[in-house]
Every structure is written in structure tokens, then in C-alpha cells.
Amino acid sequence: MSKQQSAPQGSAVEPLHLHVEEAALDDLRDRLRCTRWPERETVGSADRPDWSQGPPLAYLRDLVVSWLAYDWRRVESALNAHGQAVTTVDGLDLHLLHVRSPRPDARPLVITHGWPSSVLEPLAVMDALADPGDPDLPAFHVVAPSLPGFGFGGRPTSTGWTVARTADAWAEVMSRLGYDRFYAAGGDWGARVTAGLAIRHPDRVAGVHSFTPYLQAPDDPDEHGRLSDPERGWLADRETFFTRGRGYSLEQSTRPQTVGYVLSDSPVAQLAWVLDKLWAWTDHDGDVEQAVSRTQVLDTVTLYWLSATAGSSARFYFENDPPDESGAVTVPSAVTIFPADIEKIPRPWVESRFTDLRSFRVAERGGHFPMLEVPEAYADELRVGLGALPW
Helix, strand or coil: CEEEECCCCCCCEEEEEEEEHHHHHHHHHHHHHHHCCCCCCCCCCCCCCCEEECCHHHHHHHHHHHCCCCCCCHHHHHCCCCCCCEEEEEEEEEEEECCCCCCCCCCEEEECCCCCCCCHHHHHHHHHHHHCCCCCCCCCEEECCCCCCCCCCCCCCCCCCCCHHHHHHHHHHHHHHCCCCCEEECCCCHHHHHHHHHHHCCCCCCEEEEECCCCCCCCCCCCCCCCCHCCCCCCCCHEEEHHHCCCCHHHHHHHHHHHHHHHHCCCHHHHHHHHHHHCCCCCCCCCCCCCHHHHHHHHHHHHHHCCCHHHHHHHHHCCCCCCCCCCCCCCEEEEEEEECCCCCCHHHHHHHCCCCEEEEEEEECCCCCCCHHCCHHHHHHHHHHHHHCCC
């Protein structure tokens, strides 16, 4: 793989021009052709696919046919066109995208992705946020780093890259880019890093937006205020996810190296591992492509494959097991709940941790990957949410 850059020196932020060698793409296609397939699932049928045991064999085979004809260069060009760079913080090369707004009144904003995701999520909304085309809408200078061990940066060679350390690294990255004060946003692990920034650097973080405002759940659901019937339904959905949907998390939190061996050697395994979550965590009626396109699925999986970060990204779970969801977020905050997300947190609970909550909204559509699923709606939610916060 070719990454054309100078080695970052000191506090330098070096431009990165990515060009994956054709041999790596040929190797991917060769591995796909040589896949040893298992038997089909024992549930469902050809006309009624059933995902309860994982991605159905017929759908996965069809997706691999599409993958053999897939154009990675399109994604590569998009990354290269959005301020792709690398900078070394605390001994680790961090990969990031950076788009400056043409607007003189734009505010800096750092957006952090989660798992199984990448900077392709914020990439889908960066241009609209940087240059909304309407002078009455807020504009942002957008920074989108890859989490440690994700994307085309370095992979940690020792333990210690926790959410707190990542938040501190983000603060340093923003300083190097010339942003002393900024907003922060994200979901999944990105929400935890965002909260960490607010807790550890409240003098620099003007406000935050989260669509997964994680916190320590109270023993009594009504401890912070009586919940509405829809909010009780959210908690039922959350409990279903905790009991039926967290096997991946337990494995990555306890045996990330084992995950790495499997997913780094088999592109179909990598595809199935990610696709399972894209299907389960997005807003659709049974067809995942109602929520994220086939191309978007392959974009994400190919990035994981070519960057060889299956194991190092899984290790982020190990480093943060159990996640630290303590500490009050005292900076001005905004929250959007997306209806198909896996952990929808009731407002009274959110207010117990996000003590200066200025905006709490429930979107009409979307799940755990709103930047990919409903990019226009997500950009609008950021504008409304952050627009409600002081600078």
C-alpha cells in the first residue's frame, strides 16, 4: 500500500495522499474467488430471508459478486479530496480528514465515528456542514479523525489507548490545526470520546452533540423523572440489544486478537462481521439496502480490509472494557435520538449526566449510522443542535 506523505515531525500535520497498490486489490479479488463457503442458515427461505443467525448465505454470495466488480478508487479519491492528513500524537500516527469552510463565521467542529464505522461517516456530511449554501445556516470547519487503530493511521503496539487518552489526543490535534475552541459531535465510541472531550477539556469545548448519550443507567427507571410510554419502549429495545445483540462486543472486549486473525485473513468474514451490524442497527423493513446502499456497505468493509484494522479496531473495545460512562458533562449539550438506534436513552436520564442540555430531539428516520443513512437529516440535526448552543 502506498501512502505518499512525509513522516510527521514533532507537531506537524502532514498531508496524506492515499494510493492502494493494485496488487492489494488483486489479492482481495483472488481471496473472494477462493472463498470456502459454509452451508446455508437453517432458518428462512429463498423468498423470506431470515437474519436471526447472521447474514443469509444467498445475500452474502450476491454481495461478493458485487465486490468483485467494486471500484475502490472512487473512495480513495474522495478521501484524498477532503484534507486527508496524518499527525503523530503520543507516539501514534493519527489519520484524519479536515475541511475548512469558506465562510468567515464558521466554527470548528470535530466529529468522531464509532465501530464498525470509519471516517467515511463524517465524510458523507462534511461538505454540507462546511458550506451549507444558505447564509442563514451555521457553517463549520470540520475535522474527522480516525479512532486509534482505525483507518490509515498507525495501529497501537501497546496498551493504553483509552477513550480518555483519545480525547486528549483530539484536543492536541485541534490545537495543531489552529482551533483553540471547538464543538464536538459523534455517536457510538465517538459519543464517548465527545463526552470525554467535554469532561477533560471544558475550557476548550464550546458544546457537544450526541446521538448516543451513554450514561450509567439508574436502578429505578423513573429515578430522574417519570418516563413516557415511548421512552419505556426504548428501554425494552435496549434490553433486547443487551441480551441478544452484544456477542460481538463480548468477543472484541475479551479476545480482540482472535478476531483479528479471522477477519484479517478472510474478506468474506470481514464483510459478514460488519454487515451483521449494518443490518441490525439501521432503519429498514428487512432490506438493509433501504438504509445503506450496497456501495456504502462495500466502501466501509473495503476500508477495513485494505487498512488491515480488523484486530486493532476490535482492540478499542478491550482497551475500554467496561466503558467509563461516569462524570457529568457540564458544557452546553444537544442530543438527537434516531428511532432505529440500538440504545435510545430517555431524556430524564440524559439530563442526569448532560447537566446543561439545551436541545433534545427525536428524528423521524435513521438508526445507529445516521451520517450514512440520513446524511441530510443528520446535518440538519447538527445545525439545529449546535445552533442552540452558545459560543
